[in-house]
Amino acid sequence: MPAPGASGGPSPRRADGRVYARIPDRALTGLDGQLLEFAGDLREEGMAVGTSELLDAFAALRHVGWSRQADFREALAATVAKSPEDRRVFDLVFERFFFRAAEAEASRQGVGEGSARGQAADELELDLEELRRQIAAALAEGSEAQLGDLARLAIAAFSQGEGSGVLGVDVQRIRRALGLRTEPQADLPHDDPRRHGVPREQLRRFEQQLRHELERDLIERTASLPPKRPLSELDRALPTGPIQDLAAVHRVVAQLKRRLATQGRERKGRTPHAHVDVRRTMRASLQTGGVPVELRYRPRRPRRPEIFVLCDVSTSVTSASTFFLSVLHALHDAFRKLRSFVFIERISEVTEVFERERDFRTASEAVSRDAGVADISGYTDYGRVWTEFLAEIEDELHPRATVIVLGDARTNGRPPRDDVFAAITARAGRTFWLNPEPRLYWNYGDSVIAAYAEHCTAFECWNTDGLSAFVDALMKQGPGGPR
Amino acid sequence: MTADASQRPSSAAELADGLRGVGYLPGEATALVTFLAIKLGKPVLVEGPAGVGKTELANALARYLDRTLVRLQCYEGLDEAKALYEWNYRKQLLRIQAEDDGTAWGDVQDDIFGEDFLLPRPLMTAIASAEPVVLLIDEIDKTDQEFEAMLLELLSDFQISIPELGRIAARTRPVVLLTSNNTRELTEALKRRCLYLWLDYPELEHELAIVRLHSPGLDETVARKLVEIVNQVRGLDLKKPPSIAESIDWARALLLLGAQDLDPDTFRETMSVIVKHRTDLDTVAARVGVTLHAAAPAGAGPGS
Numbered sequence: 159m160p161a162p163g164a165s166g167g168p169s170p171r172r173a174d175g176r177v178y179a180r181i182p183d184r185a186l187t188g189l190d191g192q193l194l195e196f197a198g199d200l201r202e203e204g205m206a207v208g209t210s211e212l213l214d215a216f217a218a219l220r221h222v223g224w225s226r227q228a229d230f231r232e233a234l235a236a237t238v239a240k241s242p243e244d245r246r247v248f249d250l251v252f253e254r255f256f257f258r259a260a261e262a263e264a265s266r267q268g269v270g271e272g273s274a275r276g277q278a279a280d281e282l283e284l285d286l287e288e289l290r291r292q293i294a295a296a297l298a299e300g301s302e303a304q305l306g307d308l309a310r311l312a313i314a315a316f317s318q319g320e321g322s323g324v325l326g327v328d329v330q331r332i333r334r335a336l337g338l339r340t341e342p343q344a345d346l347p348h349d350d351p352r353r354h355g356v357p358r359e360q361l362r363r364f365e366q367q368l369r370h371e372l373e374r375d376l377i378e379r380t381a382s383l384p385p386k387r388p389l390s391e392l393d394r395a396l397p398t399g400p401i402q403d404l405a406a407v408h409r410v411v412a413q414l415k416r417r418l419a420t421q422g423r424e425r426k427g428r429t430p431h432a433h434v435d436v437r438r439t440m441r442a443s444l445q446t447g448g449v450p451v452e453l454r455y456r457p458r459r460p461r462r463p464e465i466f467v468l469c470d471v472s473t474s475v476t477s478a479s480t481f482f483l484s485v486l487h488a489l490h491d492a493f494r495k496l497r498s499f500v501f502i503e504r505i506s507e508v509t510e511v512f513e514r515e516r517d518f519r520t521a522s523e524a525v526s527r528d529a530g531v532a533d534i535s536g537y538t539d540y541g542r543v544w545t546e547f548l549a550e551i552e553d554e555l556h557p558r559a560t561v562i563v564l565g566d567a568r569t570n571g572r573p574p575r576d577d578v579f580a581a582i583t584a585r586a587g588r589t590f591w592l593n594p595e596p597r598l599y600w601n602y603g604d605s606v607i608a609a610y611a612e613h614c615t616a617f618e619c620w621n622t623d624g625l626s627a628f629v630d631a632l633m634k635q636g637p638g639g640p641r
Numbered sequence: 642m643t644a645d646a647s648q649r650p651s652s653a654a655e656l657a658d659g660l661r662g663v664g665y666l667p668g669e670a671t672a673l674v675t676f677l678a679i680k681l682g683k684p685v686l687v688e689g690p691a692g693v694g695k696t697e698l699a700n701a702l703a704r705y706l707d708r709t710l711v712r713l714q715c716y717e718g719l720d721e722a723k724a725l726y727e728w729n730y731r732k733q734l735l736r737i738q739a740e741d742d743g744t745a746w747g748d749v750q751d752d753i754f755g756e757d758f759l760l761p762r763p764l765m766t767a768i769a770s771a772e773p774v775v776l777l778i779d780e781i782d783k784t785d786q787e788f789e790a791m792l793l794e795l796l797s798d799f800q801i802s803i804p805e806l807g808r809i810a811a812r813t814r815p816v817v818l819l820t821s822n823n824t825r826e827l828t829e830a831l832k833r834r835c836l837y838l839w840l841d842y843p844e845l846e847h848e849l850a851i852v853r854l855h856s857p858g859l860d861e862t863v864a865r866k867l868v869e870i871v872n873q874v875r876g877l878d879l880k881k882p883p884s885i886a887e888s889i890d891w892a893r894a895l896l897l898l899g900a901q902d903l904d905p906d907t908f909r910e911t912m913s914v915i916v917k918h919r920t921d922l923d924t925v926a927a928r929v930g931v932t933l934h935a936a937a938p939a940g941a942g943p944g945s
Contacts, residue, residue, distance in 0.1 A: 210833055214683065218836075221680045222653065222673065229653065229673055236674040240686070240837040242823075412825060446734050 190216070193234075196255050199386075200238065203247050211238045254386060257370065261377045289315055290336050297338070297360045309367040312336060313375070325376070329368045338364070407481075410625045411488035464495045464558060466586070468547065470565030471525070472502040472538045478594030478620045482564045483522045485625065487512060497551070500525055501543045501565075505550070538568060540606075541575030548582055555585035563591045563614070567600075567607040576609040589614035592628060649706065650676055656705075665694070665701030666851050674838040675702060684796050684817035686781075686832060689840035692884020695820040698840075699777035702816065709770070711815070712777045713763040715784045721791060725801060727760045754805040764792075768799055768811035775816045781831075782821040789831050796834045843885065845872055851885060856892040866903045867892055871915060874925055883915035891915050 193215065197207045214237040222229045231252060239248035289311060296304045316335040338356050438454035446452070467489060469482050486498050490512040497509045508525050515521035555561075561582060567574075583589040591614050593600065593607055600607045600616075607616055617628045650656035656679075657672035667675070675698070678685040687695045703710035713724055733753040740749060761769060767776040781789070795801060799811035819835065821827060843851065849868045853859070859867075868888060875882040883891075891914040900907050909926065916925050 206829065208833055214681070214836070217681050218677045221677055228669060232670045232673045233677060236670075236677060236685075236836045236838060240832040240835070241826075242688075242839055245837075245839060445731070449734075451734055452730055 192259060196251070197238070199251050199255050200248065203251055205239070205244050205247055207238050214238075257373075258386060261374060265377055286315055293336055293364070294338060294356060297356050297364055305364055305367050306371075309364065309371045312368065313371055325369055325372050328372055329365050332368055333361075333365060407484045407622055407625070408488045408491065410622050410629060411485065411492050414489075414492070414625075414629045464556075464560070465489065465493055465497070466551065466555075466559060466561045467496065467498045468505070468543070468561070468563045468565070469498065469500050470502070470538060470563075471500045474538065474566055474568050478564075478566075480522070481620060482592075482594070483525065485564070487521055499547065501538070501547075503537070503539045503542060505543050505546045507550075537570040537572075538565070539572050540565075540567070540569050541573045541578065544575050544578035544582060548578055552585070555582065557587040559586045561586045561589040561614075563589070563610075564594075565591070566593055566595050566605065567591070567610055568604045569606055571604055574606040574609050576606070576613070579610055580613045583613040590628070591616040592619040592624075593617065594620040650679060652676070659705040660701050663701050663704040664854065665697060666847065666854060667698070668840075668843060668847060671698065671838060671840065674836055678818075678836055679706075679816055681836070682814050684819060684835045685838055686819045686821065686827070686835035687838045687840055688821045688823050690842065690882070690884070691822055692886045693840045693842060694885055695818075695840055696777065696779055699775055699818045699820075702818070703775040706775065706816070708772065708816075709774045710777060711763050711767040711770075711774050712779060715778065715780045715782075715788070717783055717785065719784050719788055722762070724762050724764050724788070725791075726762055726765045726803065728754075729758045729760050733758050756806070759803075759806075764795055765801060765809070767815045767817075768795070768801065768813075769809070770813060770815075773813040773815055775818070778817065778819045780822060781819045782824045782827065786828060789828050793830055793834065796831070842872075842875060842882075845869065848872070848885060848888065852888055852892045855889045856896050859892050859896050860901070863895065863900065863903055864892060867895065870903065870908070870929060873929060874915065877924055877928055879916070879921045879924065880918045881916075881921065887915045 193212070197212055200207050215234055218233040218237050219230070222233045224230050234252070235245060235248050239245040289308075293308045293312060296308055312332055316332045338361060433456040435454045435456040439450050439452070442452050442454055443450040467486055469479075469486055471479050471482075486508075489496055490498065490509075497507065498512060499505050499507050511524045511528070512521055515524060591607070591610060593616055595605070595618065597618050599605065600618075610616070615631075617624065617631065619625055619628055650659060653669075653673040653676040656676045657667050657669075660667045660672065660675075674685060677683070687698065689695060699710060699712075736753050736758070737749060759765075764776070764778075767774050778792070781792075796817065799814055801809045803809060819831075842848070845868055848871070849865055852864050852868055853861070856864075871883050871888045871891070891911065894911055894914050895903070895907070898907070898911070900911075908929070912925060912929075913922065916922050
């Protein structure tokens with residue numbers, strides 16, 4: 159442990175506030191070093207914090223008073239966290255980092271608050287039942303200020319000795335001892351705030367307080383910092399975010415749209431205006447006495463890709479079909495000339511459903527209710543699907559059309575009819591197959607993906623990562639289309 | 642005078658007071674980030690749901706700083722000619738025709754590609770202005786990525802390169818605000834050059850203050866009830882949750898109707914001010930109507 163005297167403040171102007179004590183000034187690194195370390199933590203959690211952002215952060219901190227943590231934090235956040243998701247990670251890392259830094263410094267300087275565990279329940283003469291009520295009431299009211307104190311009291315009352323050594327276990331033990339649950343507890347008396355259940359977000363916050371206090375305790379006792387805990391996916395998720403990440407699917411599909419629309423331009427080079435519009439040039443030249451000063455160009459119509467999507471909704475792809483349907487939904491948002499079909503044994507067009515329904519949930523319900531694609535067995539019959547598909551839209555397939563099939567290519571022993579599939583791909587410009595199974599399982603059992611892959615390009619794809627890999631591959635592949 | 646004005650907000654609190662003075666109630670983070678933007682001379686990227694006062698922030702800032710607001714509304718297909726500058730072909734042509742026969746080509750060429758023949762568009766107006774302005778680039782997420790790339794030079798160096806003229810540097814530094822409804826992810830390059838501000842729906846008390854500010858005649862209890870309902874409506878799973886602007890509209894509508902209380906009937910008649918989708922209307926009528934009914938007996942007692 160370094161000597162307490164080593165912390166001589168370098169700039170007295172800044173040393174006017176309480177916050178100064180929160181930012182430990184190690185003789186070697188100082189605040190700059192701390193901030194760099196903090197940025198390192200942010201990068202570890204996957205945020206792109208560039209040097210220019212750090213410079214901004216330092217510049218910004220010169221302009222805010224440091225006496226309030228909120229100002230300090232907001233100024234830092236405005237310069238390094240640039241999306242709501244990043245902000246969420248920032249807040250979590252900020253708390254973790256400065257809590258640890260402050261504790262480390264307190265331990266170094268030998269400042270302790272006295273162990274909460276030390277003041278045992280008998281010493282405090284706590285009415286345990288009353289404490290339970292108070293905590294539940296504070297949670298229901300959402301009073302932030304009391305939570306910290308109550309957490310300390312709770313630890314004093316309910317933790318046993320040194321604890322289990324695992325913070326998470328101790329936190330849950332105390333929570334159970336307090337009788338805090340999110341679901342309603344009908345057997346409790348009417349005036350008990352716990353009767354209707356504790357708000358989930360509040361409970362989460364209280365657990366965090368408990369964890370903090372326990373951690374502080376541990377650091378004080380052992381005079382060493384425990385290893386930091388990386389953020390889990392659960393921490394990262396915005397509290398308001400949907401469970402199925404539709405937004406991510408939409409983002410990838412938006413990329414897909416750009417790729418499909420701009421493909422082929424590489425070969426032609428960047429010629430934004432290709433043809434002179436003679437008629438309009440002549441008209442314009444009238445203004446300038448017949449001299450065609452201003453050339454008028456024919457506007458270059460962006461290529462509108464026409465897309466046909468076929469989506470398997472049979473039971474063998476149940477786990478992936480929610481994802482497939484959300485892809486379909488996003489595609490409908492992005493492309494106007496899109497026709498979508500779902501199939502099991504037969505094929506059914508669902509374009510209208512998706513165009514009418516903006517809401518994903520309603521759309522997928524309508525599809526499963528109205529499509530009527532299962533006939534007798536409920537097993538996919540690719541041969542029949544291809545024949546029906548070809549019969550229905552044979553005339554509309556043309557070399558500019560793109561066909562995307564979402565399915566596992568498991569024929570259940572029925573004839574795969576890859577000759578019909580070949581006829582479809584021959585008429586369409588490009589055909590892609592997105593298979594929800596890992597490549598490892600392809601062509602095992604009744605999977606006949608190899609027969610189809612001869613005529614199209616197949617990708618494995620069951621989540622947004624796979625989808626963006628597909629989009630990337632589209633770009634690399636260039637305008638040539640499938641091999 | 643300019644020196645005085647440029648020094649004006651010396652702290653975030655002062656800026657917050659100033660904005661309040663011109664009828665905008667900023668949150669703490671809003672005031673702080675805007676203050677930093679002015680001090681650091683960096684653009685601010687303001688993101689958030691529609692109708693939380695992103696554009697209004699720019700308006701209020703212009704009023705407070707006593708500067709002109711130059712606004713560029715973005716849309717799909719917006720290009721340099723409409724955002725930056727354009728050559729005034731007709732004037733150039735007239736210039737050539739007015740020339741005597743003997744004039745050398747070089748003279749004419751130097752002449753017609755001068756600033757006289759340039760039609761400045763909003764971005765150029767903003768940096769070429771003699772007095773500093775507030776530049777608002779509204780709904781940047783509606784443009785293409787190419788346009789974003791074009792903005793980079795302007796946002797980091799406050800200059801524009803015109804091939805025929807060379808670089809045009811800013812005469813004065815504008816305060817730049819970019820707004821986005823987050824409908825598409827902006828490029829990293831753009832974000833790196835900006836400070837970031839996420840404006841969300843305000844807390845209940847904050848929104849109440851905003852509503853009271855904009856419709857001072859409304860009874861306080863009614864206003865509070867209104868804001869509570871709007872908050873509750875936002876919690877539902879709607880296609881388009883009501884914005885602050887809509888709660889203000891609603892407050893004004895109630896004021897016009899002379900509503901003394903927000904009872905279920907008034908609510909049913911006026912809720913189309915805040916809810917604007919057929920299916921949303923049904924959801925809100927079913928969910929919020931019920932709670933109002935439940936609350937009505939308790940609330941009606943002291944009122945009548």
